Amino acid sequence: xSKWFSKGTNNVMPNANESISGIATSxxxxxAAEKVCGTFExxxxxxxxxxxxxxxxxxxxxxxxxxxxxxxxxxxxQGVATALTANDLPGKPNYGxxxxxxxxxxxxxxxxxGEPVALVAAADxxxxxxxxxAIEISYELLEPLTDPERAEDSPAVxxxxxVIRRVPIERGDPEASGDVVVEGVYEVGMQDQAFLGxxxxxxxxxxxxxxxxxxxxxxxxxxxxxLAPCLGLPGEKVRIHLAGVGGAFGGREDxxxxxxxxxxxxxxxxxxxxxxxRDESFRGHLHRxxxxxxxxxxxxxxxxxxxxxARILLDGGAYASSSSAVAGNAAxxxxxxxxxxxxxxxxxxxxxxxxxxxxxxxxxxxxxCYGHESQMDKLAKKLGMDPLEIRFINALQTGDRLPxxxxxxxxxxxxxxxxxxxxxxxxxxxxxxxxxxxxxxxAGRTADRSRIRRGVGFAVGYKNLAYSEGYDxxxxxxxxxxxxxxxxxxxxxxxxxxxxxxxRQIAHEVLGVEDIALHPANTSDIGSAGSSAASRxxxxxxxxxxxxxRQIAQRVCEACGENWKVNAKQLSLANGRVRSEDGxxxxxxxxxxxxxxETEVFHSHRQTFGMDKAxxxxxxxxxxxxxxxxxxxxxxxxxxxxxxVQITTGQDVGRAINPLSVIGQIEGGISQGLGLAVMExxxxxxxxxxxxxxxxxxxxxxxDMPPVEVTLIEKPEDGAPFGAKGxxxxxxxxxxxxxxxxxxxxxxxxxxxxxxxxxxxALA
Amino acid sequence: xxxxRRYELLINGKECKVESSWLGESxxxxxxxxxxxxxxxxxxEQGECGSCSVLIDGxxxxxxxxxxxxxxxVDITTVEGLGAPDxxxxxxxxxxxxxxxxxxxxxxxxxxxxxDLLLSNPAPSGQEIKEALAGNLCRCTGYxxxxxxxVKVVQQRHE
Ligand code: FES
Ligand code: FES
Numbered sequence: 001x002s003k004w005f006s007k008g009t010n011n012v013m014p015n016a017n018e019s020i021s022g023i024a025t026s027x028x029x030x031x032a033a034e035k036v037c038g039t040f041e042x043x044x045x046x047x048x049x050x051x052x053x054x055x056x057x058x059x060x061x062x063x064x065x066x067x068x069x070x071x072x073x074x075x076x077x078q079g080v081a082t083a084l085t086a087n088d089l090p091g092k093p094n095y096g097x098x099x100x101x102x103x104x105x106x107x108x109x110x111x112x113x114g115e116p117v118a119l120v121a122a123a124d125x126x127x128x129x130x131x132x133x134a135i136e137i138s139y140e141l142l143e144p145l146t147d148p149e150r151a152e153d154s155p156a157v158x159x160x161x162x163v164i165r166r167v168p169i170e171r172g173d174p175e176a177s178g179d180v181v182v183e184g185v186y187e188v189g190m191q192d193q194a195f196l197g198x199x200x201x202x203x204x205x206x207x208x209x210x211x212x213x214x215x216x217x218x219x220x221x222x223x224x225x226x227l228a229p230c231l232g233l234p235g236e237k238v239r240i241h242l243a244g245v246g247g248a249f250g251g252r253e254d255x256x257x258x259x260x261x262x263x264x265x266x267x268x269x270x271x272x273x274x275x276x277x278r279d280e281s282f283r284g285h286l287h288r289x290x291x292x293x294x295x296x297x298x299x300x301x302x303x304x305x306x307x308x309x310a311r312i313l314l315d316g317g318a319y320a321s322s323s324s325a326v327a328g329n330a331a332x333x334x335x336x337x338x339x340x341x342x343x344x345x346x347x348x349x350x351x352x353x354x355x356x357x358x359x360x361x362x363x364x365x366x367x368x369c370y371g372h373e374s375q376m377d378k379l380a381k382k383l384g385m386d387p388l389e390i391r392f393i394n395a396l397q398t399g400d401r402l403p404x405x406x407x408x409x410x411x412x413x414x415x416x417x418x419x420x421x422x423x424x425x426x427x428x429x430x431x432x433x434x435x436x437x438x439x440x441x442x443a444g445r446t447a448d449r450s451r452i453r454r455g456v457g458f459a460v461g462y463k464n465l466a467y468s469e470g471y472d473x474x475x476x477x478x479x480x481x482x483x484x485x486x487x488x489x490x491x492x493x494x495x496x497x498x499x500x501x502x503x504r505q506i507a508h509e510v511l512g513v514e515d516i517a518l519h520p521a522n523t524s525d526i527g528s529a530g531s532s533a534a535s536r537x538x539x540x541x542x543x544x545x546x547x548x549x550r551q552i553a554q555r556v557c558e559a560c561g562e563n564w565k566v567n568a569k570q571l572s573l574a575n576g577r578v579r580s581e582d583g584x585x586x587x588x589x590x591x592x593x594x595x596x597x598e599t600e601v602f603h604s605h606r607q608t609f610g611m612d613k614a615x616x617x618x619x620x621x622x623x624x625x626x627x628x629x630x631x632x633x634x635x636x637x638x639x640x641x642x643x644x645v646q647i648t649t650g651q652d653v654g655r656a657i658n659p660l661s662v663i664g665q666i667e668g669g670i671s672q673g674l675g676l677a678v679m680e681x682x683x684x685x686x687x688x689x690x691x692x693x694x695x696x697x698x699x700x701x702x703x704d705m706p707p708v709e710v711t712l713i714e715k716p717e718d719g720a721p722f723g724a725k726g727x728x729x730x731x732x733x734x735x736x737x738x739x740x741x742x743x744x745x746x747x748x749x750x751x752x753x754x755x756x757x758x759x760x761x762a763l764a
Numbered sequence: 765x766x767x768x769r770r771y772e773l774l775i776n777g778k779e780c781k782v783e784s785s786w787l788g789e790s791x792x793x794x795x796x797x798x799x800x801x802x803x804x805x806x807x808x809e810q811g812e813c814g815s816c817s818v819l820i821d822g823x824x825x826x827x828x829x830x831x832x833x834x835x836x837x838v839d840i841t842t843v844e845g846l847g848a849p850d851x852x853x854x855x856x857x858x859x860x861x862x863x864x865x866x867x868x869x870x871x872x873x874x875x876x877x878x879x880d881l882l883l884s885n886p887a888p889s890g891q892e893i894k895e896a897l898a899g900n901l902c903r904c905t906g907y908x909x910x911x912x913x914x915v916k917v918v919q920q921r922h923e
Binding site: 028029031032034036037041042044047193194196198246247248277438443664667668670671694695699703705707 | 788789797801803805806807808812813815842843844848849856860861862863865868869871872875891893895897899901903910911
């Protein structure tokens with residue numbers, strides 16, 4: 001177990017220096033110098049010769065039939081190169097991650113507010129805006145379906161009905177009951193990824209009819225598989241290149257400008273740039289699924305769980321995206337990281353005319369975590385137990401069976417995570433209060449000290465690592481060692497998480513080389529790495545790099561053995577040299593073997609299987625990651641304002657390959673969980689979003705974030721790259737329920753819904 | 765709209781000619797799209813995120829809220845005017861050392877804002893750092909490492 005403090009003053013981070021360091025050192029990001037100087041090129045910074053700007057016209061209505069579209073006025077504006085509608089589409093009209101249901105441009109119906117209807121390409125963004133405004137559309141308005149509870153009984157939003165997926169899990173004795181029963185209904189609002197870099201990219205058409213798209217994305221090859229058919233082009237005529245990505249958090253799993261920019265570029269035979277403004281971003285990407293969750297927990301007097309019943313309803317919005325996987329996660333993680341002998345769970349994801357929802361950090365598990373942790377606290381209260389104690393009693397361990405019947409085969413340090421979060425001393429009453437600025441209300445200084453209450457809450461959650469349910473999960477990597485220099489070719493998307501750093505550290509650890517280059521990620525030079533999602537890139541592509549480098553190391557030793565007549569088995573690589581155990585052979589890597597050594601690795605994680613349709617049973621997951629948090633909050637009872645005073649966390653990481661990056665992931669994930677707890681929600685009224693801007697959709701600022709104290713629980717997983725699991729998602733699971741629990745402790749209120757709004761406290 | 769207007773802006777100590785610009789263009793747009801100074805970022809274009817922060821006559825400003833055509837005759841400093849990869853400021857170096865950079869989209873704006881903060885308040889308290897930088901959103905880091913970077917610069921400058 002290692003402890004890291006987030007306060008700059010008592011930081012115990014190892015000193016990163018210029019040269020590459022291997023595992024467990026905080027190597028600096030290779031792109032950091034460019035990023036701090038403003039010279040790093042993001043997708044919105046791209047330009048091409050003779051470039052046009054593209055714009056999208058979106059439906060203002062959540063449900064309507066398109067009676068007529070007239071783009072002639074727009075086409076007539078000087079500076080406009082083209083205006084296009086669904087009638088002009090060159091290929092397959094629909095796309096989608098798991099199901100091709102989302103139209104590139106709406107044809108007959110629009111199914112959510114913000115659905116793309118027409119496109120324009122023009123000389124500059126201002127002409128584009130005017131041209132979009134000149135397009136005439138007549139809509140026949142239809143009654144939108146906006147209440148997910150009514151979805152099953154309402155007319156189909158999309159052919160095939162309104163249930164995207166129903167996932168039951170039945171295990172053990174359905175008649176089992178406990179000494180105590182607690183029940184609750186909980187809700188999670190719609191959260192937005194709110195990455196800062198706008199959706200953007202440039203599509204460049206070529207003479208030979210092929211096209212190059214430079215775009216910010218999480219998964220180049222999954223984009224490619226959807227894009228080529230939409231453009232009516234064979235796969236080899238479409239190349240996608242990773243442009244600089246300004247954050248993603250799941251929000252770049254689906255298309256943004258992809259098909260639209262290419263479509264305009266092919267049509268005009270000119271490069272086309274598209275870049276969303278923030279209000280369009282709120283309409284142009286998918287959000288986190290809002291959830292309504294009913295729970296009933298049964299337990300013995302001792303606190304031991306007997307049975308969990310749950311029904312989780314997720315609003316998928318108009319199109320399917322990754323909804324079916326989200327529903328699978330919500331069902332599988334509904335009970336939390338606890339031993340539960342009897343389970344009856346159903347998660348269901350439905351279609352409505354609300355904004356479509358898809359991937360966001362921790363998908364499915366985030367919603368469930370808020371539900372099961374609220375229940376655990378309720379149970380503790382009913383039993384008169386300590387909230388920590390009830391979690392310890394039921395904590396999952398290696399060897400236990402999950403609700404799916406799958407046996408936990410990896411380290412499961414649930415208890416350790418909780419203990420670590422609890423071990424940090426509680427902050428003093430006035431720890432952060434300088435002139436009252438540290439009280440709820442901050443610089444507004446509205447707080448009356450006598451009306452401030454402090455509360456403490458705990459939560460623990462877990463989630464699957466990498467893809468599950470039999471979904472092919474693999475990553476391809478090519479490594480080439482030449483003149484002592486290593487080039488890594490991978491299509492893994494660097495989205496800010498630090499894959500470019502970790503990739504180098506792993507290669508350095510195995511080969512001892514300093515000079516490591518990462519070939520730019522694209523779809524034409526290498527096969528798929530899978531998406532930078534599900535906390536999986538270190539675990540998958542990192543592992544592939546490790547394997548490739550081990551193969552290279554072996555070939556170097558063999559070549560040396562042959563060339564220099566030494567025993568290859570006694571050779572090892574370090575510090576850019578090949579040495580024998582006895583030190584008699586000691587040669588620079590660049591001189592040790594003549595030819596370039598290249599190898600390509602295709603790595604798959606352990607096979608997973610689908611869930612049984614009736615019982616949900618199956619070995620569905622490759623591995624899991626666990627994390628616990630303690631939140632300390634101050635609440636202003638009069639105004640309902642909240643200040644999170646401190647977060648402590650114990651985080652299962654397997655092994656921290658780059659501790660500084662891991663801390664960054666944890667702190668960032670916590671800030672998003674804090675946002676969901678007390679401020680972030682995409683609000684819609686009859687299907688129309690009301691707060692699509694950073695003025696109205698609030699994300700945590702510097703002033704909202706408390707100090708975070710992180711304890712890394714390092715229990716290496718067998719077979720994972722140097723034992724490293726993943727860390728992208730778990731930090732965002734438990735902060736929301738921990739903060740909610742702390743607010744409940746401070747106020748005594750039920751607070752069954754997040755984000756918790758001031759009026760729920762002040763007017764209670 | 766290409767209205768024939770030319771003007772010059774004084775950016776990072778250099779006179780820059782702005783040509784064929786529509787007069788409604790924001791300073792942020794002109795810096796980026798007309799002058800190729802891409803370090804000024806465009807996360808919201810409505811004054812809420814601070815990623816487009818520049819200094820105008822030494823005052824911290826959101827360039828997305830300034831009309832470029834009215835910024836004639838003032839002294840504009842962008843992130844490019846503070847340091848370059850081969851000649852970084854202590855603030856930029858500290859951001860790297862302390863792990864304050866993830867996707868980095870917020871970073872140039874924060875570098876400008878921290879530069880401004882430490883000019884006016886060379887020894888800010890934790891609360892003063894938080895308050896001063898609360899106008900710069902970062903979605904990746906949770907701000908912990910950024911605070912550490914600022915604290916380190918302050919320490920170094922007082923050594
Ligand atoms: S882009 Fe100017 S404040 Fe956000
Ligand atoms: S590092 Fe991504 S927004 Fe700050």
